[in-house]
């Protein structure tokens with residue numbers, strides 16, 4: 001896969017650059033062959049301050065060249081980059097992202113606000129690259145030259161990666177989804193330590209409906225101008241647990257035919273995802289790794305597979321109520337957020353859909 005033809009890197013902005021996902025964008029984009037961080041934007045609390053002062057940097061070294069970069073407001077008149085990664089809080093993302101799209105910018109969003117809009121692609125390149133074509137419908141119906149492309153809820157992303165090869169091969173009709181979600185999924189400062197240490201919280205606000213509806217859209221079929229939702233019933237239970245990164249997802253799946261664990265393993269082991277995603281700079285060699293170890297995947301041991309971009313699946317076995325059950329694990333803040341968004345931008349770039357650098 002080659003770099004942009006004009007050999008310049010696209011200047012990109014990060015909205016919500018000070019938060020947990022915003023910081024992960026900075027790490028994912030360090031040394032990126034196609035994109036270069038040009039602008040960092042956040043709320044009025046942070047605007048006007050050097051980045052190192054505005055944010056509480058959480059992991060690894062803060063790139064020296066960004067420490068003194070002055071944070072700007074999330075306003076298209078202050079942010080010039082044609083490509084904008086949004087790690088904004090959902091309380092503000094809806095309006096702000098639309099303002100950028102209206103101003104001709106392409107927004108790669110992590111927020112929930114526009115994911116279910118009928119004309120907004122909700123994309124995992126390996127799973128549903130053809131859905132990107134919704135961008136054309138969006139531009140036509142909203143009369144803007146920019147656009148919004150979203151990636152999914154972090155737990156839904158992990159489940160979708162495990163379910164995609166099975167749905168492609170056998171058609172899933174029913175899914176029970178139980179999650180154990182790391183604290184970094186709640187952002188920073190997120191969940192208070194006294195609420196989560198030694199504890200499991202069986203409630204994450206608005207998470208279950210997000211998982212249920214986003215899986216139907218992501219695994220749906222692009223049909224000309226729209227995405228037809230996958231005709232499967234999904235029920236989700238979501239839980240916050242005291243791990244740092246990584247969402248562990250237990251799945252029980254029913255199909256429109258009898259499917260054995262061996263056949264399911266075979267479908268997942270041979271799956272490489274949509275061809276257009278292969279070879280992109282952030283694409284892992286294997287989007288899905290299947291283990292037959294009886295006690296894997298485990299959060300601590302498997303969360304960094306494929307530098308956080310690979311989902312690990314294991315414990316594929318018969319389910320007495322459904323057909324099969326299995327466990328999937330993925331990095332919520334890399335594959336489930338910033339890494340997934342960068343991969344979406346790479347897919348757009350490889351199809352010539354980015355504005356000129």
Ligand SMILES: NC(=O)c1ccc[n+]([C@@H]2O[C@H](COP(=O)([O-])OP(=O)(O)OC[C@H]3O[C@@H](n4cnc5c(N)ncnc54)[C@H](OP(=O)(O)O)[C@@H]3O)[C@@H](O)[C@H]2O)c1
Pocket residue numbers: 015016017018019020021022041042043044045046047054074087088089090092093110111112152153154184185186187188189332333336337
């Ligand atoms: N964490 C995950 O694993 C994950 C996974 C998938 C999707 N997401 C989604 O990604 C988004 C960011 O999540 P996060 O975990 O990074 O949250 P976070 O740590 O709370 O960061 C929120 C960011 O939004 C900015 N912000 C808040 N209010 C603003 C305003 N009025 N105007 C402009 N900027 C504002 C903050 O800037 P200040 O520092 O200046 O306040 C900060 O940069 C959310 O929509 C979340 O649902 C998160």
